[in-house]
Amino acid sequence: MKLSDNPFLEDLFPTPRAPKGSFKREFETVKSTAAFRFSALGSKTKAAGVVNGRPEVVIRLGRPNVRSYSHLIKTADYIARHGDVEVEDQSGQIFTDKAEYRKILYQWKLASDMGEGEAKYGHARRIILSMPEGVDEEKFQKSCRMWAKDMLPGYDYLIAFHLKSNDKKTHQPHCHILLRTISKDGKRFHLDNQETAAFREHFASCLLKNGIEANATRRWSRGKTIKSVSQADYHVARNRVMTNEERARIYAMSKKRNLLNHQKERMQRIADAFEIGAEIEDPDGIVQAKKTRKKVIGLANGAAQQLLRSQNQADRELGKKLKIHYDNLSPVESAQQKMLRKMNEERAQQIRRLQAMRKRKRFERGAQR
Structure with missing residues:
Protein backbone atom coordinates (compact mmCIF):
# COMPACT_ATOMS: atom_id res chain seq x y z
CA MET A 1 0.00 0.00 0.00
CA LYS A 2 1.37 3.40 -0.95
CA LEU A 3 1.65 6.04 1.74
CA SER A 4 -0.72 8.34 -0.20
CA ASP A 5 -3.43 5.66 0.18
CA ASN A 6 -3.58 6.31 3.92
CA PRO A 7 -4.41 9.98 4.55
CA PHE A 8 -5.29 9.16 8.18
CA LEU A 9 -1.68 8.20 8.84
CA GLU A 10 -0.46 11.36 7.13
CA ASP A 11 -2.72 13.52 9.31
CA LEU A 12 -1.74 11.64 12.46
CA PHE A 13 1.97 12.09 11.77
CA PRO A 14 2.18 15.27 9.66
CA THR A 15 5.28 16.51 7.92
CA PRO A 16 6.67 19.88 9.08
CA ARG A 17 5.80 22.49 6.50
CA ALA A 18 7.15 25.95 5.85
CA PRO A 19 6.89 28.58 3.08
CA LYS A 20 9.93 27.70 1.01
CA GLY A 21 12.50 25.06 0.15
CA SER A 22 12.24 21.30 -0.08
CA PHE A 23 13.63 18.22 1.55
CA LYS A 24 14.17 14.57 0.91
CA ARG A 25 12.13 12.20 2.99
CA GLU A 26 14.01 9.11 4.06
CA PHE A 27 12.56 5.57 4.25
CA GLU A 28 9.51 6.64 2.21
CA THR A 29 9.51 9.05 -0.72
CA VAL A 30 6.71 11.60 -0.67
CA LYS A 31 6.24 15.16 -1.86
CA SER A 32 6.59 17.81 0.81
CA THR A 33 8.19 21.16 1.60
CA ALA A 34 10.08 22.73 4.48
CA ALA A 35 12.34 25.69 5.12
CA PHE A 36 15.53 23.65 4.86
CA ARG A 37 16.71 20.80 2.71
CA PHE A 38 16.75 17.89 5.12
CA SER A 39 15.81 14.24 5.58
CA ALA A 40 12.51 13.60 7.31
CA LEU A 41 10.76 10.49 8.54
CA GLY A 42 7.84 8.97 6.67
CA SER A 43 4.53 8.53 8.47
CA LYS A 44 4.88 4.75 8.60
CA THR A 45 8.34 5.09 10.09
CA LYS A 46 6.98 7.44 12.75
CA ALA A 47 4.05 5.13 13.49
CA ALA A 48 6.34 2.12 13.81
CA GLY A 49 8.56 4.14 16.12
CA VAL A 50 5.64 5.02 18.38
CA VAL A 51 4.21 1.50 18.69
CA ASN A 52 7.66 -0.08 19.11
CA GLY A 53 8.79 2.42 21.73
CA ARG A 54 11.68 4.04 19.89
CA PRO A 55 13.13 6.91 21.94
CA GLU A 56 12.14 10.41 20.89
CA VAL A 57 14.99 12.73 19.98
CA VAL A 58 15.43 15.90 21.99
CA ILE A 59 16.57 19.23 20.57
CA ARG A 60 16.71 22.28 22.79
CA LEU A 61 17.16 25.65 21.15
CA GLY A 62 18.54 28.19 23.57
CA ARG A 63 17.53 31.81 23.32
CA PRO A 64 19.87 34.05 21.28
CA PHE A 189 19.75 32.60 12.25
CA HIS A 190 16.02 32.33 12.93
CA LEU A 191 13.61 29.45 13.41
CA ASP A 192 9.86 29.16 13.70
CA ASN A 193 7.95 26.23 15.21
CA GLN A 194 7.66 24.35 11.92
CA GLU A 195 11.38 24.64 11.28
CA THR A 196 12.12 23.42 14.80
CA ALA A 197 10.04 20.31 14.09
CA ALA A 198 12.00 19.85 10.86
CA PHE A 199 15.25 20.02 12.83
CA ARG A 200 14.01 17.20 15.12
CA GLU A 201 13.06 14.97 12.21
CA HIS A 202 16.39 15.42 10.52
CA PHE A 203 18.22 14.53 13.74
CA ALA A 204 16.16 11.34 14.03
CA SER A 205 16.99 10.54 10.41
CA CYS A 206 20.72 11.05 11.06
CA LEU A 207 20.56 8.73 14.06
CA LEU A 208 18.70 6.04 12.11
CA LYS A 209 21.25 6.25 9.30
CA ASN A 210 23.98 5.56 11.85
CA GLY A 211 22.19 2.61 13.44
CA ILE A 212 20.61 4.29 16.49
CA GLU A 213 16.90 3.71 17.09
CA ALA A 214 15.15 7.09 17.18
CA ASN A 215 11.87 8.80 16.40
CA ALA A 216 10.58 12.36 16.08
CA THR A 217 6.85 12.84 16.54
CA ARG A 218 4.66 15.41 18.22
CA ARG A 219 3.25 14.79 21.67
CA TRP A 220 -0.36 14.95 20.54
CA SER A 221 0.37 12.43 17.76
CA ARG A 222 1.53 9.92 20.38
CA GLY A 223 -1.49 10.57 22.58
CA LYS A 224 0.51 12.46 25.20
CA THR A 225 -1.50 15.20 26.86
CA ILE A 226 0.14 16.29 30.11
CA LYS A 227 3.72 17.45 30.28
CA SER A 228 5.06 17.99 33.77
CA VAL A 229 7.42 20.87 34.43
CA SER A 230 10.87 19.49 35.13
CA GLN A 231 13.44 21.20 37.28
CA ALA A 232 15.43 22.05 34.17
CA ASP A 233 12.38 23.64 32.56
CA TYR A 234 11.80 25.63 35.72
CA HIS A 235 15.36 26.97 35.62
CA VAL A 236 15.05 27.87 31.94
CA ALA A 237 11.75 29.67 32.52
CA ARG A 238 13.24 31.74 35.30
CA ASN A 239 16.34 32.50 33.26
CA ARG A 240 14.17 34.09 30.61
CA VAL A 241 12.66 36.71 32.90
CA MET A 242 15.39 37.39 35.46
CA THR A 243 18.94 38.68 35.39
CA ASN A 244 21.75 36.69 36.97
CA GLU A 245 21.81 39.00 39.97
CA GLU A 246 18.06 38.77 40.53
CA ARG A 247 18.09 35.02 40.12
CA ALA A 248 20.88 34.62 42.67
CA ARG A 249 19.04 36.78 45.19
CA ILE A 250 15.44 35.61 44.72
CA TYR A 251 15.55 32.08 43.35
CA ALA A 252 15.80 30.03 46.55
CA MET A 253 13.27 32.10 48.49
CA SER A 254 10.69 32.31 45.70
CA LYS A 255 11.00 28.61 44.93
CA LYS A 256 10.29 27.66 48.51
CA ARG A 257 7.47 30.15 49.08
CA ASN A 258 5.61 30.36 45.80
CA LEU A 259 5.91 26.75 44.69
CA LEU A 260 5.13 25.33 48.12
CA ASN A 261 2.09 27.59 48.50
CA HIS A 262 0.86 26.51 45.07
CA GLN A 263 1.39 22.85 45.96
CA LYS A 264 -0.52 23.28 49.22
CA GLU A 265 -3.47 24.79 47.37
CA ARG A 266 -3.51 21.91 44.90
CA MET A 267 -3.27 19.27 47.62
CA GLN A 268 -6.09 20.92 49.59
CA ARG A 269 -8.29 20.90 46.49
CA ILE A 270 -7.64 17.18 46.06
CA ALA A 271 -8.32 16.46 49.75
CA ASP A 272 -11.62 18.37 49.67
CA ALA A 273 -12.81 16.50 46.57
CA PHE A 274 -11.77 13.15 48.05
CA GLU A 275 -13.61 13.80 51.31
CA ILE A 276 -16.97 14.58 49.72
CA GLY A 277 -16.61 12.14 46.81
CA ALA A 278 -16.61 14.87 44.17
CA GLU A 279 -14.73 15.22 40.91
CA ILE A 280 -12.26 17.98 40.07
CA GLU A 281 -13.55 20.08 37.22
CA ASP A 282 -11.60 19.97 33.97
CA PRO A 283 -9.34 23.01 33.57
CA ASP A 284 -9.28 24.72 30.17
CA GLY A 285 -6.14 22.86 29.14
CA ILE A 286 -7.75 19.48 29.81
CA VAL A 287 -10.90 20.46 27.91
CA GLN A 288 -8.76 21.23 24.86
CA ALA A 289 -6.64 18.10 25.40
CA LYS A 290 -9.77 15.92 25.36
CA LYS A 291 -10.82 17.42 22.04
CA THR A 292 -7.36 16.70 20.66
CA ARG A 293 -7.44 13.14 22.03
CA LYS A 294 -10.78 12.52 20.30
CA LYS A 295 -9.31 13.69 17.00
CA VAL A 296 -6.18 11.56 17.48
CA ILE A 297 -8.20 8.42 18.26
CA GLY A 298 -10.27 8.97 15.12
CA LEU A 299 -7.18 9.34 12.96
CA ALA A 300 -5.48 6.33 14.57
CA ASN A 301 -8.53 4.12 14.06
CA GLY A 302 -8.83 5.21 10.43
CA ALA A 303 -5.12 4.61 9.81
CA ALA A 304 -5.22 1.20 11.50
CA GLN A 305 -8.24 0.06 9.48
CA GLN A 306 -6.57 0.91 6.19
CA LEU A 307 -3.33 -0.77 7.23
CA LEU A 308 -5.25 -3.91 8.26
CA ARG A 309 -6.80 -4.10 4.78
CA SER A 310 -3.40 -3.95 3.10
CA GLN A 311 -2.00 -6.88 1.12
CA ASN A 312 1.35 -6.26 2.79
CA GLN A 313 1.93 -8.31 5.95
CA ALA A 314 4.16 -5.63 7.51
CA ASP A 315 1.39 -3.06 7.04
CA ARG A 316 -1.17 -5.35 8.67
CA GLU A 317 1.14 -5.95 11.62
CA LEU A 318 1.65 -2.21 11.99
CA GLY A 319 -2.11 -1.73 11.90
CA LYS A 320 -2.60 -4.21 14.76
CA LYS A 321 0.06 -2.55 16.90
CA LEU A 322 -1.30 0.90 16.11
CA LYS A 323 -4.80 -0.05 17.27
CA ILE A 324 -3.49 -1.66 20.47
CA HIS A 325 -1.35 1.38 21.28
CA TYR A 326 -4.12 3.95 20.88
CA ASP A 327 -6.75 1.77 22.54
CA ASN A 328 -4.60 1.70 25.68
CA LEU A 329 -3.66 5.35 26.08
CA SER A 330 -3.74 6.74 29.58
CA PRO A 331 -6.78 8.92 30.39
CA VAL A 332 -6.71 12.63 29.69
CA GLU A 333 -6.52 14.26 33.11
CA SER A 334 -4.63 16.88 35.06
CA ALA A 335 -2.07 15.97 37.72
CA GLN A 336 -4.68 16.77 40.38
CA GLN A 337 -7.32 14.62 38.71
CA LYS A 338 -4.85 11.76 38.38
CA MET A 339 -3.95 11.91 42.06
CA LEU A 340 -7.63 12.00 43.04
CA ARG A 341 -8.36 9.02 40.77
CA LYS A 342 -5.51 7.02 42.35
CA MET A 343 -6.81 7.85 45.84
CA ASN A 344 -10.34 6.78 44.90
CA GLU A 345 -9.02 3.56 43.37
CA GLU A 346 -7.05 2.77 46.54
CA ARG A 347 -10.10 3.44 48.70
CA ALA A 348 -12.27 1.22 46.49
CA GLN A 349 -9.64 -1.52 46.70
CA GLN A 350 -9.57 -1.28 50.50
CA ILE A 351 -13.37 -1.56 50.60
CA ARG A 352 -13.26 -4.67 48.41
CA ARG A 353 -10.65 -6.22 50.69
CA LEU A 354 -12.78 -5.54 53.76
CA GLN A 355 -15.85 -6.98 52.07
CA ALA A 356 -13.93 -10.09 51.03
CA MET A 357 -12.57 -10.47 54.57
CA ARG A 358 -16.07 -10.23 56.10
CA LYS A 359 -17.44 -12.69 53.58
CA ARG A 360 -14.66 -15.14 54.38
CA LYS A 361 -15.29 -14.83 58.12
CA ARG A 362 -19.03 -15.46 57.66
CA PHE A 363 -18.20 -18.53 55.59
CA GLU A 364 -15.80 -19.82 58.25
CA ARG A 365 -18.39 -19.33 61.01
CA GLY A 366 -21.00 -21.17 58.93
CA ALA A 367 -18.60 -24.07 58.32
CA GLN A 368 -17.89 -24.41 62.04
CA ARG A 369 -21.59 -24.87 62.78
Whole structure:
Protein backbone atom coordinates (compact mmCIF):
# COMPACT_ATOMS: atom_id res chain seq x y z
CA MET A 1 0.00 0.00 0.00
CA LYS A 2 1.37 3.40 -0.95
CA LEU A 3 1.65 6.04 1.74
CA SER A 4 -0.72 8.34 -0.20
CA ASP A 5 -3.43 5.66 0.18
CA ASN A 6 -3.58 6.31 3.92
CA PRO A 7 -4.41 9.98 4.55
CA PHE A 8 -5.29 9.16 8.18
CA LEU A 9 -1.68 8.20 8.84
CA GLU A 10 -0.46 11.36 7.13
CA ASP A 11 -2.72 13.52 9.31
CA LEU A 12 -1.74 11.64 12.46
CA PHE A 13 1.97 12.09 11.77
CA PRO A 14 2.18 15.27 9.66
CA THR A 15 5.28 16.51 7.92
CA PRO A 16 6.67 19.88 9.08
CA ARG A 17 5.80 22.49 6.50
CA ALA A 18 7.15 25.95 5.85
CA PRO A 19 6.89 28.58 3.08
CA LYS A 20 9.93 27.70 1.01
CA GLY A 21 12.50 25.06 0.15
CA SER A 22 12.24 21.30 -0.08
CA PHE A 23 13.63 18.22 1.55
CA LYS A 24 14.17 14.57 0.91
CA ARG A 25 12.13 12.20 2.99
CA GLU A 26 14.01 9.11 4.06
CA PHE A 27 12.56 5.57 4.25
CA GLU A 28 9.51 6.64 2.21
CA THR A 29 9.51 9.05 -0.72
CA VAL A 30 6.71 11.60 -0.67
CA LYS A 31 6.24 15.16 -1.86
CA SER A 32 6.59 17.81 0.81
CA THR A 33 8.19 21.16 1.60
CA ALA A 34 10.08 22.73 4.48
CA ALA A 35 12.34 25.69 5.12
CA PHE A 36 15.53 23.65 4.86
CA ARG A 37 16.71 20.80 2.71
CA PHE A 38 16.75 17.89 5.12
CA SER A 39 15.81 14.24 5.58
CA ALA A 40 12.51 13.60 7.31
CA LEU A 41 10.76 10.49 8.54
CA GLY A 42 7.84 8.97 6.67
CA SER A 43 4.53 8.53 8.47
CA LYS A 44 4.88 4.75 8.60
CA THR A 45 8.34 5.09 10.09
CA LYS A 46 6.98 7.44 12.75
CA ALA A 47 4.05 5.13 13.49
CA ALA A 48 6.34 2.12 13.81
CA GLY A 49 8.56 4.14 16.12
CA VAL A 50 5.64 5.02 18.38
CA VAL A 51 4.21 1.50 18.69
CA ASN A 52 7.66 -0.08 19.11
CA GLY A 53 8.79 2.42 21.73
CA ARG A 54 11.68 4.04 19.89
CA PRO A 55 13.13 6.91 21.94
CA GLU A 56 12.14 10.41 20.89
CA VAL A 57 14.99 12.73 19.98
CA VAL A 58 15.43 15.90 21.99
CA ILE A 59 16.57 19.23 20.57
CA ARG A 60 16.71 22.28 22.79
CA LEU A 61 17.16 25.65 21.15
CA GLY A 62 18.54 28.19 23.57
CA ARG A 63 17.53 31.81 23.32
CA PRO A 64 19.87 34.05 21.28
CA ASN A 65 20.87 35.90 24.43
CA VAL A 66 24.66 35.78 24.16
CA ARG A 67 24.98 39.53 23.63
CA SER A 68 28.54 40.27 24.70
CA TYR A 69 32.03 38.89 24.22
CA SER A 70 32.39 38.07 27.92
CA HIS A 71 29.12 36.12 27.84
CA LEU A 72 30.34 34.25 24.76
CA ILE A 73 33.51 33.19 26.59
CA LYS A 74 31.54 32.03 29.63
CA THR A 75 29.20 29.99 27.45
CA ALA A 76 32.09 28.35 25.58
CA ASP A 77 33.85 27.59 28.87
CA TYR A 78 30.69 25.93 30.14
CA ILE A 79 30.21 23.59 27.18
CA ALA A 80 33.96 22.81 27.20
CA ARG A 81 33.92 22.19 30.96
CA HIS A 82 36.64 24.88 31.17
CA GLY A 83 38.89 22.95 28.82
CA ASP A 84 38.30 19.45 30.20
CA VAL A 85 36.11 18.48 27.22
CA GLU A 86 37.33 18.73 23.63
CA VAL A 87 35.66 21.26 21.36
CA GLU A 88 35.55 21.19 17.56
CA ASP A 89 34.43 23.70 14.96
CA GLN A 90 32.33 23.36 11.81
CA SER A 91 35.36 22.22 9.79
CA GLY A 92 36.20 19.43 12.25
CA GLN A 93 39.23 21.13 13.81
CA ILE A 94 39.64 20.00 17.44
CA PHE A 95 40.60 22.27 20.33
CA THR A 96 41.82 20.73 23.56
CA ASP A 97 42.25 23.74 25.84
CA LYS A 98 40.84 27.18 26.55
CA ALA A 99 43.51 29.13 24.73
CA GLU A 100 42.82 27.31 21.47
CA TYR A 101 39.06 27.74 21.28
CA ARG A 102 39.19 31.28 22.67
CA LYS A 103 41.18 32.28 19.57
CA ILE A 104 38.16 31.21 17.54
CA LEU A 105 35.87 33.21 19.80
CA TYR A 106 38.01 36.28 19.25
CA GLN A 107 37.60 35.82 15.50
CA TRP A 108 33.84 35.69 16.09
CA LYS A 109 34.09 38.90 18.07
CA LEU A 110 35.72 40.69 15.17
CA ALA A 111 33.36 39.20 12.57
CA SER A 112 30.23 40.09 14.57
CA ASP A 113 31.58 43.41 15.89
CA MET A 114 30.98 42.36 19.50
CA GLY A 115 31.55 44.82 22.28
CA GLU A 116 32.13 44.24 25.96
CA GLY A 117 28.67 45.55 26.80
CA GLU A 118 25.37 43.87 25.93
CA ALA A 119 24.16 44.35 22.36
CA LYS A 120 20.52 44.71 21.35
CA TYR A 121 20.57 41.41 19.46
CA GLY A 122 22.29 38.17 20.37
CA HIS A 123 25.59 37.24 18.80
CA ALA A 124 25.33 33.53 19.61
CA ARG A 125 23.02 30.85 20.98
CA ARG A 126 23.22 27.27 22.17
CA ILE A 127 21.63 24.20 20.60
CA ILE A 128 21.52 20.91 22.49
CA LEU A 129 21.01 17.51 20.85
CA SER A 130 20.24 14.71 23.27
CA MET A 131 19.37 11.02 23.44
CA PRO A 132 18.65 8.61 26.32
CA GLU A 133 21.37 6.85 28.24
CA GLY A 134 22.89 3.77 26.63
CA VAL A 135 23.27 4.82 22.99
CA ASP A 136 26.52 4.12 21.16
CA GLU A 137 28.68 7.19 21.80
CA GLU A 138 30.63 7.03 18.54
CA LYS A 139 27.47 6.71 16.45
CA PHE A 140 25.83 9.50 18.46
CA GLN A 141 28.75 11.85 17.78
CA LYS A 142 28.73 10.99 14.09
CA SER A 143 24.99 11.70 13.92
CA CYS A 144 25.36 15.07 15.66
CA ARG A 145 28.14 16.14 13.31
CA MET A 146 26.05 15.08 10.33
CA TRP A 147 23.06 17.04 11.65
CA ALA A 148 25.09 20.22 12.25
CA LYS A 149 26.70 20.06 8.81
CA ASP A 150 23.31 19.66 7.11
CA MET A 151 21.33 22.14 9.20
CA LEU A 152 23.85 24.92 9.81
CA PRO A 153 25.60 25.52 6.46
CA GLY A 154 27.34 28.87 6.27
CA TYR A 155 27.42 29.36 10.04
CA ASP A 156 30.34 29.24 12.46
CA TYR A 157 29.87 26.96 15.45
CA LEU A 158 31.65 24.99 18.13
CA ILE A 159 30.58 21.48 19.19
CA ALA A 160 31.22 19.81 22.54
CA PHE A 161 30.07 16.30 23.43
CA HIS A 162 29.14 15.52 27.02
CA LEU A 163 29.34 11.75 27.36
CA LYS A 164 29.86 9.21 30.11
CA SER A 165 33.32 8.55 28.75
CA ASN A 166 34.54 12.15 29.00
CA ASP A 167 32.39 13.80 31.67
CA LYS A 168 31.63 12.36 35.11
CA LYS A 169 28.58 14.60 35.48
CA THR A 170 26.92 13.21 32.36
CA HIS A 171 24.57 10.23 32.32
CA GLN A 172 22.48 11.08 29.27
CA PRO A 173 24.66 11.75 26.20
CA HIS A 174 24.16 15.17 24.68
CA CYS A 175 25.85 17.56 22.32
CA HIS A 176 26.25 21.30 22.87
CA ILE A 177 26.49 23.48 19.78
CA LEU A 178 27.52 27.10 20.31
CA LEU A 179 26.34 28.87 17.16
CA ARG A 180 27.34 32.31 15.93
CA THR A 181 23.95 33.65 14.86
CA ILE A 182 25.20 35.70 11.90
CA SER A 183 26.17 33.60 8.89
CA LYS A 184 29.15 34.30 6.68
CA ASP A 185 26.86 36.04 4.18
CA GLY A 186 25.27 38.21 6.87
CA LYS A 187 22.01 36.30 7.46
CA ARG A 188 20.69 36.08 11.01
CA PHE A 189 19.75 32.60 12.25
CA HIS A 190 16.02 32.33 12.93
CA LEU A 191 13.61 29.45 13.41
CA ASP A 192 9.86 29.16 13.70
CA ASN A 193 7.95 26.23 15.21
CA GLN A 194 7.66 24.35 11.92
CA GLU A 195 11.38 24.64 11.28
CA THR A 196 12.12 23.42 14.80
CA ALA A 197 10.04 20.31 14.09
CA ALA A 198 12.00 19.85 10.86
CA PHE A 199 15.25 20.02 12.83
CA ARG A 200 14.01 17.20 15.12
CA GLU A 201 13.06 14.97 12.21
CA HIS A 202 16.39 15.42 10.52
CA PHE A 203 18.22 14.53 13.74
CA ALA A 204 16.16 11.34 14.03
CA SER A 205 16.99 10.54 10.41
CA CYS A 206 20.72 11.05 11.06
CA LEU A 207 20.56 8.73 14.06
CA LEU A 208 18.70 6.04 12.11
CA LYS A 209 21.25 6.25 9.30
CA ASN A 210 23.98 5.56 11.85
CA GLY A 211 22.19 2.61 13.44
CA ILE A 212 20.61 4.29 16.49
CA GLU A 213 16.90 3.71 17.09
CA ALA A 214 15.15 7.09 17.18
CA ASN A 215 11.87 8.80 16.40
CA ALA A 216 10.58 12.36 16.08
CA THR A 217 6.85 12.84 16.54
CA ARG A 218 4.66 15.41 18.22
CA ARG A 219 3.25 14.79 21.67
CA TRP A 220 -0.36 14.95 20.54
CA SER A 221 0.37 12.43 17.76
CA ARG A 222 1.53 9.92 20.38
CA GLY A 223 -1.49 10.57 22.58
CA LYS A 224 0.51 12.46 25.20
CA THR A 225 -1.50 15.20 26.86
CA ILE A 226 0.14 16.29 30.11
CA LYS A 227 3.72 17.45 30.28
CA SER A 228 5.06 17.99 33.77
CA VAL A 229 7.42 20.87 34.43
CA SER A 230 10.87 19.49 35.13
CA GLN A 231 13.44 21.20 37.28
CA ALA A 232 15.43 22.05 34.17
CA ASP A 233 12.38 23.64 32.56
CA TYR A 234 11.80 25.63 35.72
CA HIS A 235 15.36 26.97 35.62
CA VAL A 236 15.05 27.87 31.94
CA ALA A 237 11.75 29.67 32.52
CA ARG A 238 13.24 31.74 35.30
CA ASN A 239 16.34 32.50 33.26
CA ARG A 240 14.17 34.09 30.61
CA VAL A 241 12.66 36.71 32.90
CA MET A 242 15.39 37.39 35.46
CA THR A 243 18.94 38.68 35.39
CA ASN A 244 21.75 36.69 36.97
CA GLU A 245 21.81 39.00 39.97
CA GLU A 246 18.06 38.77 40.53
CA ARG A 247 18.09 35.02 40.12
CA ALA A 248 20.88 34.62 42.67
CA ARG A 249 19.04 36.78 45.19
CA ILE A 250 15.44 35.61 44.72
CA TYR A 251 15.55 32.08 43.35
CA ALA A 252 15.80 30.03 46.55
CA MET A 253 13.27 32.10 48.49
CA SER A 254 10.69 32.31 45.70
CA LYS A 255 11.00 28.61 44.93
CA LYS A 256 10.29 27.66 48.51
CA ARG A 257 7.47 30.15 49.08
CA ASN A 258 5.61 30.36 45.80
CA LEU A 259 5.91 26.75 44.69
CA LEU A 260 5.13 25.33 48.12
CA ASN A 261 2.09 27.59 48.50
CA HIS A 262 0.86 26.51 45.07
CA GLN A 263 1.39 22.85 45.96
CA LYS A 264 -0.52 23.28 49.22
CA GLU A 265 -3.47 24.79 47.37
CA ARG A 266 -3.51 21.91 44.90
CA MET A 267 -3.27 19.27 47.62
CA GLN A 268 -6.09 20.92 49.59
CA ARG A 269 -8.29 20.90 46.49
CA ILE A 270 -7.64 17.18 46.06
CA ALA A 271 -8.32 16.46 49.75
CA ASP A 272 -11.62 18.37 49.67
CA ALA A 273 -12.81 16.50 46.57
CA PHE A 274 -11.77 13.15 48.05
CA GLU A 275 -13.61 13.80 51.31
CA ILE A 276 -16.97 14.58 49.72
CA GLY A 277 -16.61 12.14 46.81
CA ALA A 278 -16.61 14.87 44.17
CA GLU A 279 -14.73 15.22 40.91
CA ILE A 280 -12.26 17.98 40.07
CA GLU A 281 -13.55 20.08 37.22
CA ASP A 282 -11.60 19.97 33.97
CA PRO A 283 -9.34 23.01 33.57
CA ASP A 284 -9.28 24.72 30.17
CA GLY A 285 -6.14 22.86 29.14
CA ILE A 286 -7.75 19.48 29.81
CA VAL A 287 -10.90 20.46 27.91
CA GLN A 288 -8.76 21.23 24.86
CA ALA A 289 -6.64 18.10 25.40
CA LYS A 290 -9.77 15.92 25.36
CA LYS A 291 -10.82 17.42 22.04
CA THR A 292 -7.36 16.70 20.66
CA ARG A 293 -7.44 13.14 22.03
CA LYS A 294 -10.78 12.52 20.30
CA LYS A 295 -9.31 13.69 17.00
CA VAL A 296 -6.18 11.56 17.48
CA ILE A 297 -8.20 8.42 18.26
CA GLY A 298 -10.27 8.97 15.12
CA LEU A 299 -7.18 9.34 12.96
CA ALA A 300 -5.48 6.33 14.57
CA ASN A 301 -8.53 4.12 14.06
CA GLY A 302 -8.83 5.21 10.43
CA ALA A 303 -5.12 4.61 9.81
CA ALA A 304 -5.22 1.20 11.50
CA GLN A 305 -8.24 0.06 9.48
CA GLN A 306 -6.57 0.91 6.19
CA LEU A 307 -3.33 -0.77 7.23
CA LEU A 308 -5.25 -3.91 8.26
CA ARG A 309 -6.80 -4.10 4.78
CA SER A 310 -3.40 -3.95 3.10
CA GLN A 311 -2.00 -6.88 1.12
CA ASN A 312 1.35 -6.26 2.79
CA GLN A 313 1.93 -8.31 5.95
CA ALA A 314 4.16 -5.63 7.51
CA ASP A 315 1.39 -3.06 7.04
CA ARG A 316 -1.17 -5.35 8.67
CA GLU A 317 1.14 -5.95 11.62
CA LEU A 318 1.65 -2.21 11.99
CA GLY A 319 -2.11 -1.73 11.90
CA LYS A 320 -2.60 -4.21 14.76
CA LYS A 321 0.06 -2.55 16.90
CA LEU A 322 -1.30 0.90 16.11
CA LYS A 323 -4.80 -0.05 17.27
CA ILE A 324 -3.49 -1.66 20.47
CA HIS A 325 -1.35 1.38 21.28
CA TYR A 326 -4.12 3.95 20.88
CA ASP A 327 -6.75 1.77 22.54
CA ASN A 328 -4.60 1.70 25.68
CA LEU A 329 -3.66 5.35 26.08
CA SER A 330 -3.74 6.74 29.58
CA PRO A 331 -6.78 8.92 30.39
CA VAL A 332 -6.71 12.63 29.69
CA GLU A 333 -6.52 14.26 33.11
CA SER A 334 -4.63 16.88 35.06
CA ALA A 335 -2.07 15.97 37.72
CA GLN A 336 -4.68 16.77 40.38
CA GLN A 337 -7.32 14.62 38.71
CA LYS A 338 -4.85 11.76 38.38
CA MET A 339 -3.95 11.91 42.06
CA LEU A 340 -7.63 12.00 43.04
CA ARG A 341 -8.36 9.02 40.77
CA LYS A 342 -5.51 7.02 42.35
CA MET A 343 -6.81 7.85 45.84
CA ASN A 344 -10.34 6.78 44.90
CA GLU A 345 -9.02 3.56 43.37
CA GLU A 346 -7.05 2.77 46.54
CA ARG A 347 -10.10 3.44 48.70
CA ALA A 348 -12.27 1.22 46.49
CA GLN A 349 -9.64 -1.52 46.70
CA GLN A 350 -9.57 -1.28 50.50
CA ILE A 351 -13.37 -1.56 50.60
CA ARG A 352 -13.26 -4.67 48.41
CA ARG A 353 -10.65 -6.22 50.69
CA LEU A 354 -12.78 -5.54 53.76
CA GLN A 355 -15.85 -6.98 52.07
CA ALA A 356 -13.93 -10.09 51.03
CA MET A 357 -12.57 -10.47 54.57
CA ARG A 358 -16.07 -10.23 56.10
CA LYS A 359 -17.44 -12.69 53.58
CA ARG A 360 -14.66 -15.14 54.38
CA LYS A 361 -15.29 -14.83 58.12
CA ARG A 362 -19.03 -15.46 57.66
CA PHE A 363 -18.20 -18.53 55.59
CA GLU A 364 -15.80 -19.82 58.25
CA ARG A 365 -18.39 -19.33 61.01
CA GLY A 366 -21.00 -21.17 58.93
CA ALA A 367 -18.60 -24.07 58.32
CA GLN A 368 -17.89 -24.41 62.04
CA ARG A 369 -21.59 -24.87 62.78
